[in-house]
Amino acid sequence: MLQGHVLSLTIWVPIAFGIAVLAIGNDRAPAPARWTALAGSILGFLVCLPLWAGFQPTADMQFTELAPWIARFNVSYHLGVDGISMPLILLNSLMTLLVVIAHWEVVTEKVGQYLAAFLIMSGLINGTFAALDAILFYVFFEAMLIPMFLIIGVWGGPNRVYAAVKFFLYTLLGSLLMLAAFIYLFYQTNGSWEILDFHKVPLGLTAQVLIFLAMFMSFAVKVPMWPVHTWLPDAHVEAPTGGSVILAAITLKIGGYGFLRFNLPIAPDASHVLAGFMITLSLVAIVYIGLVALVQADMKKLIAYSSIAHMGFVTLGFFIFTSDGMLGGIVQMISHGFVSAALFLCVGVLYDRIHSRQIADYGGVANTMPVFAAFFVLFAMANSGLPGTSGFIGEFLVILGTMKVSFWYTFLAATTLITGAAYTLWMVKRVVYGEVAGPKIAALKDVGARELTFLAILAVAVLALGIDPKPLADVANPTIQQLLQHVEQKKTD
Amino acid sequence: MTTATFSYATIAPALPEIVLLALASLLLVADLYLRGDERRATYRLTQAALAVAAAVTFMQMGGPSTVTLHGMYVSDLLGQVLKIATLLTVMATLGMSRTYLRLRGLLTGEFLALALFGTLGMMVMISAHHFLTLYLGLELMALSQYAMVALERDSGRATEAAMKYFVLGALASGLLLYGLSMIYGATGSLELTRVAFALEHGEAHGFLGVFGLVFVVAGIAFKLGAAPFHMWIPDVYQGAATPTTLYIGAAPKLAALGFILRLLANGLQGMTSDWQQMLVVLAVASLLVGNIIAIAQANLKRMLAYSTISHMGFLALGIIAGDDLGYGAALFYAIAYALMTLGSFGMILLLSRAGFEAENIDDFRGLNQRSKWYAFMMLIVMFSLAGIPPTVGFFAKLAVLQAVLDAGYTWLVVLAVLLSVVGAFYYLRIVRLMYMEAPAGEITIDTQPGPRWILSAAGVATLALGILPAPLMNLCARAIAASM
Numbered sequence: 001m002l003q004g005h006v007l008s009l010t011i012w013v014p015i016a017f018g019i020a021v022l023a024i025g026n027d028r029a030p031a032p033a034r035w036t037a038l039a040g041s042i043l044g045f046l047v048c049l050p051l052w053a054g055f056q057p058t059a060d061m062q063f064t065e066l067a068p069w070i071a072r073f074n075v076s077y078h079l080g081v082d083g084i085s086m087p088l089i090l091l092n093s094l095m096t097l098l099v100v101i102a103h104w105e106v107v108t109e110k111v112g113q114y115l116a117a118f119l120i121m122s123g124l125i126n127g128t129f130a131a132l133d134a135i136l137f138y139v140f141f142e143a144m145l146i147p148m149f150l151i152i153g154v155w156g157g158p159n160r161v162y163a164a165v166k167f168f169l170y171t172l173l174g175s176l177l178m179l180a181a182f183i184y185l186f187y188q189t190n191g192s193w194e195i196l197d198f199h200k201v202p203l204g205l206t207a208q209v210l211i212f213l214a215m216f217m218s219f220a221v222k223v224p225m226w227p228v229h230t231w232l233p234d235a236h237v238e239a240p241t242g243g244s245v246i247l248a249a250i251t252l253k254i255g256g257y258g259f260l261r262f263n264l265p266i267a268p269d270a271s272h273v274l275a276g277f278m279i280t281l282s283l284v285a286i287v288y289i290g291l292v293a294l295v296q297a298d299m300k301k302l303i304a305y306s307s308i309a310h311m312g313f314v315t316l317g318f319f320i321f322t323s324d325g326m327l328g329g330i331v332q333m334i335s336h337g338f339v340s341a342a343l344f345l346c347v348g349v350l351y352d353r354i355h356s357r358q359i360a361d362y363g364g365v366a367n368t369m370p371v372f373a374a375f376f377v378l379f380a381m382a383n384s385g386l387p388g389t390s391g392f393i394g395e396f397l398v399i400l401g402t403m404k405v406s407f408w409y410t411f412l413a414a415t416t417l418i419t420g421a422a423y424t425l426w427m428v429k430r431v432v433y434g435e436v437a438g439p440k441i442a443a444l445k446d447v448g449a450r451e452l453t454f455l456a457i458l459a460v461a462v463l464a465l466g467i468d469p470k471p472l473a474d475v476a477n478p479t480i481q482q483l484l485q486h487v488e489q490k491k492t493d
Numbered sequence: 494m495t496t497a498t499f500s501y502a503t504i505a506p507a508l509p510e511i512v513l514l515a516l517a518s519l520l521l522v523a524d525l526y527l528r529g530d531e532r533r534a535t536y537r538l539t540q541a542a543l544a545v546a547a548a549v550t551f552m553q554m555g556g557p558s559t560v561t562l563h564g565m566y567v568s569d570l571l572g573q574v575l576k577i578a579t580l581l582t583v584m585a586t587l588g589m590s591r592t593y594l595r596l597r598g599l600l601t602g603e604f605l606a607l608a609l610f611g612t613l614g615m616m617v618m619i620s621a622h623h624f625l626t627l628y629l630g631l632e633l634m635a636l637s638q639y640a641m642v643a644l645e646r647d648s649g650r651a652t653e654a655a656m657k658y659f660v661l662g663a664l665a666s667g668l669l670l671y672g673l674s675m676i677y678g679a680t681g682s683l684e685l686t687r688v689a690f691a692l693e694h695g696e697a698h699g700f701l702g703v704f705g706l707v708f709v710v711a712g713i714a715f716k717l718g719a720a721p722f723h724m725w726i727p728d729v730y731q732g733a734a735t736p737t738t739l740y741i742g743a744a745p746k747l748a749a750l751g752f753i754l755r756l757l758a759n760g761l762q763g764m765t766s767d768w769q770q771m772l773v774v775l776a777v778a779s780l781l782v783g784n785i786i787a788i789a790q791a792n793l794k795r796m797l798a799y800s801t802i803s804h805m806g807f808l809a810l811g812i813i814a815g816d817d818l819g820y821g822a823a824l825f826y827a828i829a830y831a832l833m834t835l836g837s838f839g840m841i842l843l844l845s846r847a848g849f850e851a852e853n854i855d856d857f858r859g860l861n862q863r864s865k866w867y868a869f870m871m872l873i874v875m876f877s878l879a880g881i882p883p884t885v886g887f888f889a890k891l892a893v894l895q896a897v898l899d900a901g902y903t904w905l906v907v908l909a910v911l912l913s914v915v916g917a918f919y920y921l922r923i924v925r926l927m928y929m930e931a932p933a934g935e936i937t938i939d940t941q942p943g944p945r946w947i948l949s950a951a952g953v954a955t956l957a958l959g960i961l962p963a964p965l966m967n968l969c970a971r972a973i974a975a976s977m
Contacts, residue, residue, distance in 0.1 A: 070963040072970055073895070113865070135891070139882040149921075153929040160931050165921060172881075172917050176910040179891070183898045183906070335960060404747075
């Protein structure tokens with residue numbers, strides 16, 4: 001009975017568990033809420049596995065579900081995944097599981113609400129990736145803001161309220177403009193909210209450019225691209241570890257996903273016209289933000305800026321219109337999901353012990369936490385694109401793809417191999433190696449079983465994707481080929 | 494004029510109003526003989542009267558549209574939907590206010606009778622098919638409301654608010670009446686169908702009609718609270734006792750929508766392009782004033798007053814679209830808005846106690862630590878007011894924007910969207926205070942089950958209608974289709 005509803009399950013299982021956790025959440029006895037949340041996130045991950053197992057390597061939408069929702073406006077509950085969205089759903093469900101494991105001894109205030117927010121958000125994010133109806137997409141896309149706003153604002157650091165409001169308003173502005181574009185497309189398609197119908201409808205170049213820009217506002221804020229990235233360092237620094245993980249690993253990907261699902265296929269001609277603009281912004285992110293990351297004194301801020309630079313690679317890969325570039329962008333999204341989540345969790349491990357994110361407060365951690373140090377160094381290497389780790393594949397493919405288009409783009413993009421290595425390794429050097437910085441560091445205890453679990457899962461993922469990216473490439477390739485073909489066809493009449 | 498026989502069939506369509514009038518009169522008399530604790534019966538009788546009127550209206554649903562009483566009165570699906578929504582809103586209003594009123598000695602026969610007569614006025618407005626009926630309904634509602642605001646005799650603020658409300662309201666009524674008389678001069682009739690006929694067939698004096706229309710629209714804008722005729726709203730909302738504010742803020746918006754649809758969309762359809770232009774100005778001004786000034790408010794009632802202004806701007810947008818799609822969107826918006834108003838003002842009532850008004854935004858500080866459930870309800874209502882899915886406020890805004898874009902006003906959509914972001918800021922502030930700050934003072938929540946249940950119902954309905962809006966949307970569309 002449930003076989004035809006795999007996607008619905010990936011959405012509603014976490015949400016249902018989230019509501020249950022909210023109901024049984026008790027501040028004095030958080031254990032039942034914790035175990036329920038763990039069960040919910042494990043189940044949430046398990047129901048995603050049929051997506052991977054049963055996925056056919058074609059460009060068609062799969063696991064589709066269709067039911068009328070608001071018949072009067074032709075809005076339907078239409079779900080389906082292709083090679084781009086399916087891996088992202090898996091990534092999200094895995095991250096939710098890790099966040100639940102990671103919170104265990106760390107979050108002690110309002111535990112039920114904290115876990116419920118993550119579970120509900122996990123379902124909403126899966127909905128965002130699976131929605132094939134524009135209004136359904138929008139509802140998931142926007143509803144996600146509510147739990148994220150609370151996560152940053154309630155459990156975050158000292159400046160959390162400012163960061164939460166900034167995050168909310170930035171994202172809201174973008175998404176409302178996208179909504180206006182959706183309504184316009186609704187009339188252009190003679191009353192359809194189907195995203196796939198939006199792909200087919202012919203549009204004049206001016207209309208395409210306007211639609212592109214409206215959606216760009218929405219997704220560029222999410223990615224985030226320079227210069228609308230300023231909410232991210234604030235939000236990351238102030239968010240609790242779990243919030244940072246989900247923000248970096250998942251919500252940024254929604255921006256990238258949005259470009260692939262909306263901007264490129266709906267406005268292909270505008271995409272070509274504005275490709276130079278997009279590439280410029282991406283290169284600015286890679287080069288300039290990379291330099292900004294170099295001078296950060298706060299570890300979370302450094303990783304946040306590094307995220308922006310890495311996402312610059314994603315958008316660069318998408319807008320050079322080569323299959324290598326696009327595949328590289330997608331691999332980079334998944335890889336960055338693992339690596340940034342791992343780095344934020346590593347910082348979280350340190351923060352839980354020392355209560356500082358300042359690089360200057362650390363030194364010689366390897367002496368007291370050797371196992372942790374090994375993981376931290378591995379993830380740092382992945383972040384700087386060491387071959388054999390997932391970080392290498394994405395960056396390499398994008399650089400390869402860019403080379404077909406322009407030497408100078410490649411040259412600028414490749415600087416990241418230097419700056420990326422510089423800021424990451426320099427941070428690791430100062431934190432992990434050297435003399436033991438003080439009595440606090442000397443008293444550190446190495447990671448426990450719980451921390452070891454999530455670090456090990458991520459390490460395996462980073463290495464597996466780095467050594468054998470073929471399964472992911474096989475899943476994504478048909479969709480990429482179809483998308484590239486589609487983008488090359490003129491849509492103007 | 495034909496002399497119709499006075500039979501049951503002629504007055505049957507007006508049965509809800511007749512029943513409510515009879516019961517309200519009964520209540521006035523009965524209240525004279527009730528003392529002390531027996532007064533509880535007055536409250537129960539009031540709720541019963543409203544419930545009976547709603548039941549009678551409900552039984553009329555599905556019947557054909559009838560114009561009766563010499564074209565003075567119309568009974569149709571639009572009227573029935575609006576009336577049921579109005580009656581339920583008033584019932585919820587009184588139910589939520591009960592503790593508050595009792596603690597302040599305001600739960601008297603006068604207050605309840607005025608509330609009933611005001612409701613009767615709203616119902617007459619909704620079912621009017623004639624300029625005079627429209628005006629009579631409007632005045633019955635307005636006079637009851639003036640008196641309700643003034644009823645709190647010991648409060649200087651309430652008295653001042655009542656004075657302002659009355660003087661400005663009387664002025665607006667004058668404007669409206671003057672405008673209607675001009676239109677009468679231009680078309681030669683007071684009955685909506687004949688006015689519409691005269692305008693359609695070029696039998697009307699064009700210039701005189703437009704001249705009158707300006708006054709009519711100004712009068713409507715005042716009653717609705719659209720900028721630049723909004724000055725009374727913040728003062729009255731803040732000055733009046735919170736139950737009165739809720740009474741004024743929720744149900745009359747439904748009646749006002751009925752009034753506008755009857756008058757502009759039905760009667761003055763022939764001048765659509767004229768009133769559209771006027772409403773565009775009003776809508777833009779309301780969105781600007783409402784959203785921007787609300788940011789600076791520290792008093793929640795005042796903030797919600799400015800929020801009302803911006804929402805009325807949105808409502809006007811739906812009417813600007815000038816077609817069934819737009820009217821249906823406006824109807825859905827009005828019902829959603831009444832629901833959200835019940836939620837927001839209901840929270841103020843719930844947190845107030847003897848000698849303490851939870852009307853400052855800071856009074857919501859740390860509510861989540863005191864009560865997760867009510868903080869969550871308020872969260873839903875605030876996000877709904879901001880138009881964030883999955884709440885009913887989102888679909889209300891979506892329907893309106895869709896209709897406006899269909900009518901070709903792309904720039905209006907973009908403006909409304911941008912100002913929604915501004916609006917989100919101040920709704921977000923409430924959520925922020927509830928969840929992200931520590932409580933500043935003592936927070937108490939009304940212990941009576943009645944207000945608690947009604948507020949929870951309003952909050953849950955706000956969420957439920959955001960997840961499954963289709964039935965209500967279809968009903969609104971059917972009501973408009975049956976009546977336009």
